[in-house]
Amino acid sequence: MELPQRRESALAYTVDSRWRNRSEFPNGRREIVAFLQRKWERELDYRLIKGLWAFDGDRIAVRFAYEWHDAAGNWFRSYGNENWEFDAHGLMRRRFASINDLAIEQSDRKYHWPLGRRPDDHPGLDDLGL
Numbered sequence: 001m002e003l004p005q006r007r008e009s010a011l012a013y014t015v016d017s018r019w020r021n022r023s024e025f026p027n028g029r030r031e032i033v034a035f036l037q038r039k040w041e042r043e044l045d046y047r048l049i050k051g052l053w054a055f056d057g058d059r060i061a062v063r064f065a066y067e068w069h070d071a072a073g074n075w076f077r078s079y080g081n082e083n084w085e086f087d088a089h090g091l092m093r094r095r096f097a098s099i100n101d102l103a104i105e106q107s108d109r110k111y112h113w114p115l116g117r118r119p120d121d122h123p124g125l126d127d128l129g130l
Contacts (some may be wrong), residue, residue: 014087019095039113043068043076044082047111049118051125053081058093060084067104067111075109077102 011029019026019035028036040046048066055061062082069075087093094117110128113119 008080012092014091014093017091017093017095019097021095021097022099042070044071045069047113047115047118047129049111049122049125049128050067050082051100058086058088060086063125065125065128067109073106075106077104077108077110 008084013029013032015029016027017029017032021035022034024030026032044128046068048064050062050064053061053063060083062084063080064082065077065079067075067077078101080097080100081096083093084092085094110121110130111118112120
């Protein structure tokens with residue numbers, strides 16, 4: 001199994017983890033790693049903001065919006081909600097994501113920080129009206 005460039009994140013899932021992401025249903029770490037590799041090759045210059053919605057025990061719900069462009073230079077903002085469940089070791093056991101993509105003009109982008117971690121002083125989802 002060849003791991004994606006972001007090796008440490010690929011190892012954050014249980015071997016038998018189950019996902020739903022849009023219309024894909026990868027099961028197990030191997031399929032999830034392959035899914036992530038395809039995603040990272042398609043969604044370029046990815047910048048993400050997540051906000052905690054709720055949590056209880058081993059489950060977390062978040063909402064998010066991220067901006068990215070494809071190889072042709074078309075920009076998108078993707079919105080959604082994720083539900084996560086973790087095992088006793090903190091590895092993700094299940095992830096269910098509902099995501100909608102909106103084509104945007106480059107001039108409509110709201111995330112302008114350099115690639116990498118979002119700066120602490122950058123507005124969050126509520127501040128940006130998302």
